[in-house]
Amino acid sequence: MAASIVLNLDSLPSDPLLLILSFLDFRDLVSCSLVSRRLNELTGHNPLWKVLCKKHWLLAEADKSHRGQSWKELFREFYIDLGRYIDHYSMLKESWENLKSYLGQKCPRMIASLKDGAKEEELDAIEAQIGCKLPNDYRCSYRIHNGQKLVVPGLMGSMALSNHYRSEDLLDIETAAGGFQQRKGMRQCLPLTFCFHTGLSQYMALESVEGRVHSEIFYHCPDQLAQDPSAIDMFITGSNFTEWFTSYVQNVVTGEYPIIRDQIFRYVHDKKCVATTGDITVSVSTSFLPELSSVHPPHFFFTYRIRIEMARSALPESACQLDSRYWKITNANGNVEEVRGPGVVGEFPVMTPGKVHEYASCTTFSTTSEHMEGHYTFHQLKNKEEIFDVSIPRFYMVCPPFRESAVRSVCHEAPVGLFNNDNSADTDDFEEEGQLDMNVAGHGGRSHTRTHTQARAQKPKSK
Template sequence: MAAAFMELRMDQLPTDPLLHILSYLDFRDLMHCSFVSRRLNELSKHNPLWKSQCCKHWLLTDDDRLQSGVSWFCLFKQYYTDLGRYIQYYAVLKRAWEQLKSFLQQRCPRMIASLKEGTTEVELNDIEAQIGCKLPDDYRCSYRIHNGQKLVIPGLMGSMSLSNHYRSEVLLDVETAAGGFQQRKGMRRCLPLTFCFHTGLSQYMALEPAEGRQMFESFYPCPDQTAQDPSAIDMFITGSCFLEWFTTYVHNVVTGEYPIIRDQIFRYVHDKSCVATTGDITISVSTSFLPELSSVHPPHFFFTYRIRIEMSSSASPEAACQLDSRYWKITTSDGNVEEVQGPGVVGEFPVMTPGKVHEYASCTTFSTSSEYMEGHYTFHRLASKEEVFHVAIPRFHMVCPPFREPVVRTQKALASYTPRFDDHDDDGEYCDGDGDDFDDLRGINMAALEGAWCPRHI
């Protein structure tokens, strides 16, 4: 009785207030309203209502609608028929891809040509049948937009260069990923997401909760070198699901968190508070963890850090100076402290003049998963070598990603591990001094709104 009364009252309202009310509803509620009465069924098809839905869920524009030649309502139906199962992911992933492509077009244009067009539902279903596992919907949705990247260098998912070590990770297309699907003990039901030609390194996604992994999390595998069983695989965790993994990376790229060096994305992270200015010279530091050179057992965590030295452009010419030496104080999370000093940086003694920037990278290893470094450089003025002064290097922290051991480790560490610190002499490391250095509403029946549009499950 109350429902019938409410229906009557709603039908008595003028059209404009009703449309205003309907404009606050999501597409699910609009569809539900179509079942209430004939009048609401008609109003629920009001074209401007569906323009907002198309913009919200499919990121469509007026140009897209004009090009399609159909109404906003029909355009929403077309997209929902094709991509309805991904409606909770599509807008986020589509926006991330568009932001990434816009950024790459300006900063790394050769990467644009390596992106592959989206795959199809049929192809994704065939891949699932091939590997015998379901792919998560956020992964499928992203691959409907772009099917990864061609196997080229540089890789879309970031590079790293140190001395004679180079890594560049390609975002694998789904067909290549399926070819690397793992069924071996220790890596069962794991699908590769990335691949590096130089190191053989891949990030994987767990398609089932097995062997200590959580479902759909991404990780770098790390063999337990102290176990006799080669299937004992530790994991450096990089994301809890594909959506988080991919969108976090894109955010870091497009916001400038990751520097672009020679048309490649380098995965250095800069803490904005990690900046120190002494007089006319500013020092800033960014860091990166290298999983391919690290291990949990034995504990060996490899980090690289990149330092930017900049002299203010407003400094007087008499302020010109040259770096003579460096001093480091290194503190690990277990309280051990080491002090290191030596001449120059990366075997160089850079001269700083007003407006000049000098950048270099070095690396270190620790037996603890987190630590910090701080120190100072010693400079002398070019006009007077007797005028010597220190420039502070801000404290910067190096923390490895969360890691997890397999459920069962077959053997304890074979021998005690002696912590090793690099001598921090910076010699021979990568250096780039040019200063320019990523309600489960099942069975929604849109046919109730118009025609025989088949229901989709979301």
């Protein structure tokens, strides 16, 4: 009878064991290292820790060569310093690096405004100062970069329309702590951003109080119809810091947000929102302006940016000039309004092969969404009697998620339907996008808009 074979770790070849160990995370590798001398030797295998260093700390061969350490030693050093952030660090670090790389090419002066990372003890001191714990992902990001210097333009995006300008800085932790809110209606809220021109900030809820959710990020919006001045509605921009920051960076580095005059402009372009008629293509991007909007009363302010382009391959005799615009505006209730007017923003652009004309305008409405579509009417330069329409693709404007105040108290209920009438306003009277007016409104200032009737009655501006 053949003798039975007893297998043990010492008799097994290294390669299959290393393959098995490669599927373990760093915690399991450390646990395995305590089982036996053989596993202790195998779990110290450099390629295992190289993979973990790259996965969790985004370290490359150059980092190892520069420090002169083994991969396991390098992992241990980073873990001692940043171990509490291991679930967040790689994602946030990658976002920061992608953002800096993109800005270095497109708007390098923003790179100079970034501050070095905060130290762990500095973040601990801020927590003691405000009496609240900071979310780990927020702390992690601030270990990488402690926000930016208070400059214009801000890292978190800009918007400009006629006499209204906004540009949001990403606040450093010390400045943010100085703006920590403990007043009724905004208790335990920490500002993340700030705009010098409007006083606008995005806040993060550090505790689940007053109807907010912990770590949620929002623009605050006073309830103008409530008796209690602490009644604050919220336009929600993120469920946590990681989602908020990484989604913003993704929009920037993919070109979703255009760079205009060395600034990030927060227009969103739906790739389906493009229409071509003959040689002319029209595309639209939109942006919601929370600082000019309110939940009570329902008043939602959007700006849209339109690009009109004639194909380079068009024949010279295709040159034409825009005469008028037509809009069909439909709100969430299905109410439709039609608007006709001369030119665009007071201009009558001439289109020639390869020519691009861009302009920005705005609209307000009292329902949570609306869509617009229409056409421009052109005439041929060689024959003014020859006119034709160019389609404007349908584009949607949807109010971001919002939460009504938990302390709302009104004297009496508004009459049913009072704010459901069709009062959207096509205020196509702003300057061309390439000539945005950077004069600013006062603190919390609002752009002056006209109703449809006024827009139709006023004569177009001269160039």
